[in-house]
Amino acid sequence: MILVTGGAGFIGSNFVLDWLAASDEPVLNLDKLTYAGNLANLAALQGDARHRFVQGDIGDRALLERLLAEHRPRAIVNFAAESHVDRSIHGPEDFIQTNVLGTFRLLEAARHYWSALPATEKEAFRFLHVSTDEVYGTLAPQDPAFAEDHKVEPNSPYSASKAASDHLVRAWHHTYGLPVLTTNCSNNYGPYHFPEKLIPLMIVNALAGKPLPVYGDGMQVRDWLYVKDHCSAIRRVLAAGRPGETYNVGGWNEKPNIDIVRTVCALLDELRPRADGQPYAQQITYVKDRPGHDRRYAIDARKIERELGWKPQETFETGIRKTVRWYLDHPDWVAQVQSGAYRDWVATHYGAAVTSP
Ligand code: NAD
Ligand code: TYD
DSSP: OEEEESTTSHHHHHHHHHHHHHOOOOEEEEEOOOTTOOGGGGGGGTTOTTEEEEEOOTTOHHHHHHHHHHHOOSEEEEOOSOOOHHHHHHOTHHHIIIIIIIHHHHHHHHHHHHHTSOHHHHHHOEEEEEEEGGGGOOOOTTSOOBOTTSOOOOOSHHHHHHHHHHHHHHHHHHHHOOOEEEEEEOOEESTTOOTTSHHHHHHHHHHTTOOEEEETTSOOEEEOEEHHHHHHHHHHHHHHOOTTOEEEEOOSOEEEHHHHHHHHHHHHHHHSOOTTOOOGGGGEEEEOOOTTOOOBOOBOOHHHHHHHOOOOOOOHHHHHHHHHHHHHHOHHHHHHHHHTGGGGHIIIIIGGGEEOO
8 A cells, every 4th residue: 555645635635536546556645634635625535445544744753653554555655745835925834844844754754664664565665755846946038947956946935845855855865765756846737726726716716706816927937737647747756766866747838827817717718608798807917926936937857758758648728628627517616615614524524434643
């Protein structure tokens, strides 16, 4: 079995669903269920014995040791993190707590568990750390995209905390020999994306008749990757990546924010036109910029393609259409997230399948 942390969040839940769709290898899912964790994302796995959910913190060393001893995973995939840049600006402490201290505690628990494994299991064990392109800082318009050897120059409390965790992971390999893999991925989008992030926020605000807040001039560039492609890259790195290596994952799809927002509006005009017949783009509102806002991210994903044969399957056109449709088809999920009712999911729907520490 594998241990997935943060498997009730956006990417983690997509990963768990895809993993169990592709294989019967069980998943132990450890998630603290912060505001970003939503067990409704995993509703399709209710009653599925291959999925075991434990509500808990990656910073809880005693819990980790108990889970590792009891379940003996062959790999750990670490998604658990505080992930929203704007929240990190307003309250950085949780980011240090989970992303830095939590990753440290998880590494230590993994190291002690791994050290005591029999030789063949020890050889096969992997610790995969899921990270972000934001650790590399920002690019000027003509700069080459981030390759794995780009300087690490984080600019926000979020990216600094992720860079710190990447450094710890690297050091645990170099010093202790822990067989780690790190992936640094660009911006994801797709189903189950919490509507505080750009794309889902624009979809739900548009449908609710609210303003679509574009920061600054809207010309900041991100490199968008459909979440299922990120999940397949992680599966590939876990299966064939070289311990100690970092793999950048991206969609070869750089776009300014304003283009993303206009594309979402155009799709909604087609799929769910406004009652008054006016275009959704009328709701676009330019607002004050984010402090320290990185201008451009772009990933050079040639290493993972060359060494592991991974390439994204979706184009932005196919991925964004699927995403907008998903939000239109799941009004209950959106309503629960917006009302906060999803936080009752554990008690009302999951019952005994959830273990609390
Ligand atoms: P998310 O915020 O949607 O989910 C994070 C999950 O981690 C939540 O379920 C939350 O409950 C859980 N969690 C938080 N603190 C925890 C703790 N202390 N112990 C256990 N669980 C905890 O984030 P996401 O967008 O799914 O991102 C997942 C990972 O991928 C993060 O490490 C993030 O840095 C990285 N990443 C995200 C993107 C992106 O575009 N979203 C891009 C590249 C990398
Ligand atoms: P976000 O989804 O928060 O991801 P990140 O900051 O990790 O890249 O934001 C993506 C881009 O969209 C980023 O340049 C900030 C911008 N943005 C807006 O313009 N308006 C918004 O309401 C949000 C949430 C983001």
